[in-house]
Every structure is written in C-alpha cells, then in structure tokens.
Amino acid sequence: MPKSNYCLIDPDGGPLKVRVTANNGIRSGSIFVLWELQNGKWEKKEKFNVITGDDGVDEFILLEKPNEIENDSLAWSINACSSIPNVLRGEFSITVIQDGKNRWTKQSSRLVPKCSDGKQLKFGNHVIFKHLINDNFSTSDLWKDTE
Amino acid sequence: MERHRISYLLLISFITLIGYSQDSELPVDNQGAYAFKLDYNVPESPAFAVLDANPTTIMRASTPQEIITQLASNFLSGNEVSPGLAFDFNPYFAFGGRLKSVKEYRNSYGKRFLANLQLSIATINSMDFPDDLLFSGGLRATLFDSKDLIFDEELGKDIDNALLPDTDPGPMNSDDAGTVVDNPALKQAYINAKTRYMEKAGGSLALGYAIAGRARDNSFKTDSIVTYRHQAWLVGQYDFGKSGMSINGMIMYRYEQTPQATDNDGFISGIALRKYGQKLILSAEAYHNSITESIDFGGYAEAYLIPSITLFVSLKKETNAITGDEDVILKPGIKWNFSQAKK
Numbered sequence: 001m002p003k004s005n006y007c008l009i010d011p012d013g014g015p016l017k018v019r020v021t022a023n024n025g026i027r028s029g030s031i032f033v034l035w036e037l038q039n040g041k042w043e044k045k046e047k048f049n050v051i052t053g054d055d056g057v058d059e060f061i062l063l064e065k066p067n068e069i070e071n072d073s074l075a076w077s078i079n080a081c082s083s084i085p086n087v088l089r090g091e092f093s094i095t096v097i098q099d100g101k102n103r104w105t106k107q108s109s110r111l112v113p114k115c116s117d118g119k120q121l122k123f124g125n126h127v128i129f130k131h132l133i134n135d136n137f138s139t140s141d142l143w144k145d146t147e
Numbered sequence: 148m149e150r151h152r153i154s155y156l157l158l159i160s161f162i163t164l165i166g167y168s169q170d171s172e173l174p175v176d177n178q179g180a181y182a183f184k185l186d187y188n189v190p191e192s193p194a195f196a197v198l199d200a201n202p203t204t205i206m207r208a209s210t211p212q213e214i215i216t217q218l219a220s221n222f223l224s225g226n227e228v229s230p231g232l233a234f235d236f237n238p239y240f241a242f243g244g245r246l247k248s249v250k251e252y253r254n255s256y257g258k259r260f261l262a263n264l265q266l267s268i269a270t271i272n273s274m275d276f277p278d279d280l281l282f283s284g285g286l287r288a289t290l291f292d293s294k295d296l297i298f299d300e301e302l303g304k305d306i307d308n309a310l311l312p313d314t315d316p317g318p319m320n321s322d323d324a325g326t327v328v329d330n331p332a333l334k335q336a337y338i339n340a341k342t343r344y345m346e347k348a349g350g351s352l353a354l355g356y357a358i359a360g361r362a363r364d365n366s367f368k369t370d371s372i373v374t375y376r377h378q379a380w381l382v383g384q385y386d387f388g389k390s391g392m393s394i395n396g397m398i399m400y401r402y403e404q405t406p407q408a409t410d411n412d413g414f415i416s417g418i419a420l421r422k423y424g425q426k427l428i429l430s431a432e433a434y435h436n437s438i439t440e441s442i443d444f445g446g447y448a449e450a451y452l453i454p455s456i457t458l459f460v461s462l463k464k465e466t467n468a469i470t471g472d473e474d475v476i477l478k479p480g481i482k483w484n485f486s487q488a489k490k
Contacts, residue, residue, distance in 0.1 A: 023245060023246060023247055023248065024240075024245055024246045025246050025248060025249045025251075025252055025297070027249070027303070027306050027307060027310060028310060029307055029308075029309075029310030029311040029312065030311075030312065031311070031312045031315055031316060032316075033315050033316055033318075035317075035318035037318075042317075042318040044315070047315065049311060051307045051310075051311070052248075053249075053303065053307055054248060054249040054250045054253070054300075054303055055248050055249075055250050056247060056248030056249070056250070057248070073318040073319065075316040075317060075318055075319070075320040076316055076320070077312045077314070077315070077316040077320060077322075078312075079310040079311070079312055079330070080310065081306070081310065081330075081333065083249060083297065083302075083303070083306060084246065084249070084252060084262060084297060085210075085237075086236075086237035086239075086240045086241075086262060086263075087240055087246070088240070108323075110325065113327050115306050115333050115336070115337070116333075116337045117333075118329055118330055118331060118333045118334030118337070119327050119328065119329055119330065119333070120309075120310060120327070120328060120330045120333065121325050121326070121327055122312075122322070122325060122326055122327075122328050123322050123323060123324065123325030123326075124316050124320045124321075124322045124323075125320060125321055125322070125323050126316070126318060126319060126320050126321065
C-alpha cells in the first residue's frame with residue numbers, strides 16, 4: 001500500500017471532518033464507509049452519502065473518536081459527470097481535517113464525461129488511519145530516541 | 148480538391164490540438180474513444196455565418212451546447228455549393244479557465260459569459276470565388292439566456308440522485324484510475340429536462356463578430372491573403388413555451404470587398420419564426436439586405452433522425468452579393484455535429 005494511503009491523526013485531538021470538492025461545475029455523488037478490522041474481519045462502522053451539488057463541496061464528521069480509529073479504513077466510491085457543456089475536466093479533492101489542520105489530502109485532475117450523454121466517471125479508493133506519536137516530533141528527535 | 152484536403156487537414160489538426168489541451172491524461176475508458184451527439188437548439192457557427200454557409204440567415208441566440216464540429220454539405224442537391232467545415236469551441240475552458248462550481252456559474256455574470264463564449268473557424272469552397280480558398284473566424288457571446296439549462300435546479304437534483312452509488316465501497320477499495328460507465332438515470336434526467344426546456348417560455352440575446360478571408364489562387368503567401376468581409380450582429384430569441392414556437396430577430400452590420408465593388412457596407416435585418424418538435428424543426432424567415440437593397444425570404448426544415456446528423460432542406464430567395472442576380476435556391480444538405488469529450 002502506498003504511503004499516501006495512510007492518514008496520521010492526533011488520538012487526543014478533536015473529531016475528524018472529511019471534505020470532498022469538485023470544481024468546474026462537475027457534479028458528484030459518493031458513498032464513504034468507515035471499516036474496522038475486528039477479529040480478522042472487516043466490519044462496517046459508519047456510512048455517509050456525499051453530494052457536492054451546486055456548491056462543488058460537501059463534508060461530514062466521523063462519529064468515531066480519533067483514539068478509537070487507528071487502523072480503520074475509510075473507503076469511498078465516487079460517481080461524477082460534467083453538467084457544464086464545455087467542461088471536459090475537473091479537479092477533485094478529499095481532505096481529512098482535524099482541529100482545523102489538514103491531516104491528509106488527495107487531489108486529482110480527471111477527465112469526466114458529460115451528464116447529458118448518460119455517462120459517469122466511477123472511481124474510488126481508501127485511506128487507513130494511524131495515530132501520530134507526537135504532533136511536533138522532528139527527525140532529529142527521532143534519532144535521539146533511537147540513540 | 149487538393150486545397151480542400153489541405154484546409155480540412157489544418158482544421159482537423161487544430162481540433163486535435165484543442166482537444167488535447169484538456170485531455171492530457173486519459174483515464175481507463177470502456178466506452179471507446181469517441182461518442183457522438185447532437186444537441187437541441189444548437190446555435191449556428193459564427194464562422195459559417197460570415198461565409199454564408201448556414202442554410203438560414205437569421206441566427207439563434209441560445210446558449211451554445213458544447214464543442215462541436217460541423218461538416219456541412221449540400222451534396223444531396225448536387226448544386227454548385229461545395230462542402231464546408233467549421234470547428235466551434237469555448238476558448239475559456241480550452242485554454243485553462245476554471246469554474247469553482249455550478250453556483251459560481253449561476254451567480255457570476257462574468258464567468259457565465261466566459262463559459263459560453265463560442266470561438267469558431269471554418270473553411271468552405273464557394274463559387275463566388277472559384278479560384279480562391281475561403282476561410283473565416285468568428286466569436287459569439289451569449290449576453291443573456293433565461294432558459295439556460297444550468298439554471299434548472301430540478302435537473303441538478305436529478306443528476307445528484309442519479310450519481311449516488313448503488314453499492315458500498317469495500318475496505319480496500321482501489322480504483323483510482325476510474326472507469327466511464329453508462330447511467331440510464333442520467334439520460335432520463337436529461338429527457339425530463341429537455342421536456343421542461345421545450346415547454347418553458349423565455350428569451351435570449353447574443354452578440355457576434357466574424358471575419359472572412361480568402362487565399363487568392365490558393366496561395367498562403369502574405370500578399371495573397373486578403374480579408375473580404377467583416378460582420379457583427381445582435382440576435383434575440385424568444386421561445387413561447389408549450390406551443391414549441393420561437394421568434395428570432397437579428398440586426399447585422401456587414402462590410403465587404405468584392406471584385407466588383409469595394410467598400411460595400413450595410414445592414415441585414417430580419418425575423419425568423421421557428422417551430423420546435425422533438426425530431427423536426429421548421430422555420431421561416433424574412434430579412435432586408437441594405438447592401439443589395441433587397442428583401443429576401445426562405446423556409447427551412449431540420450430533421451434529427453439519425454444520431455449526430457442533421458438533415459436539412461432550405462428554400463430561399465436570395466440576391467447574389469457578387470452579381471446582384473436574384474434566384475430561388477433549394478438547398479438540401481447534411482450537417483454532422485460531433486464532439487470529442489466522452490472519454
């Protein structure tokens with residue numbers, strides 16, 4: 001799994017907010033599911049419908065506390081299409097926010113089909129939550145600890 | 148014929164360039180490279196208008212629908228007008244312009260103006276200048292359109308509902324490249340929107356400018372290329388709603404230089420009545436041309452029977468701009484609208 005699929009969060013911090021954006025008048029509808037691994041089996045814990053709509057943005061807050069979320073997977077499936085006649089491409093972003101800080105962001109520029117053609121672009125991915133050891137640790141501190 | 152092959156090749160190269168300016172990365176696509184579509188109430192190409200290649204003179208004022216290429220041909224009639232090719236595109240998005248959201252389109256007149264600009268280039272063979280290659284460029288701006296589909300909030304909601312996935316993503320879901328798939332609910336949303344569009348009364352206003360040139364003796368040397376026509380126009384349209392009737396009024400200033408007369412200028416003004424059906428559009432127009440000092444009229448039928456192809460026939464009383472001869476001309480033909488954007 002690439003490192004970009006890990007989201008480092010503060011276990012003692014505030015709740016996690018997830019924001020989804022799509023620009024250029026692209027419309028998107030998506031489902032986000034929070035999965036927890038219990039006894040070797042993935043269990044569904046939370047589910048959210050996310051529609052970016054006219055504003056191009058939507059967000060939700062995970063109910064699960066950050067200190068109980070380590071190794072959980074947040075997975076999503078997004079359908080999108082272009083509603084503006086001359087638009088062929090748009091930028092998408094998914095951001096995990098905690099206490100006003102962007103903990104993790106995934107941005108992509110994608111070609112999208114026209115809604116009027118009855119076609120949609122379907123894509124998805126997931127991110128695994130990991131606890132930050134220390135919000136302010138530096139590499140030199142880490143070496144000191146090792147020594 | 149050789150010069151037309153060259154000009155078509157130049158246009159097709161340009162189309163490809165513009166297409167790739169937005170298409171630098173291709174996602175996985177299971178739908179094929181191209182999809183074809185013909186939309187409803189597509190405004191005429193400004194570049195065709197200045198070459199008199201449109202079958203009608205009085206133009207529409209509605210919002211342009213998408214990037215289109217029109218291949219117009221009167222080959223069915225076998226008369227002396229040869230095929231022409233026009234490529235229309237939106238310069239704002241083609242060259243990197245962005246919109247924040249649908250709400251910004253609705254609330255910002257400036258962004259909406261830019262998003263609906265229509266830039267076009269065309270080439271055509273004409274018996275007016277049998278030894279020359281004719282080419283043109285034009286720009287069209289929609290000043291106002293009360294029937295703009297982007298303002299249809301019901302359509303927005305229908306699209307949003309149609310886009311919600313049917314199944315939950317698995318914990319290790321990984322489909323970052325994505326695939327383009329059919330969604331019948333989206334098609335239904337647009338069928339419903341089209342019905343609302345046709346039944347809604349409303350108006351639109353558009354402004355255009357176009358310039359036509361000719362390469363004398365097919366030479367592209369600097370001293371062989373001359374401009375022979377400029378025109379600017381304002382066109383208004385009002386749709387009456389459920390009756391499917393529409394009225395268009397246009398005033399156009401035209402300046403032209405012909406081998407017979409230099410510095411001709413004047414106004415072309417007139418009205419057109421159109422009846423919109425699901426598969427057939429009928430129209431009649433009458434206009435005054437102060438350059439030829441004539442009143443001309445015509446009838447026009449446009450059929451949408453085959454996807455991406457418009458069959459048309461027009462019957463017009465015209466006064467030849469070069470010779471001044473009056474004639475009633477029957478022009479059956481075909482328009483091929485295709486767009487590359489369905490990857």
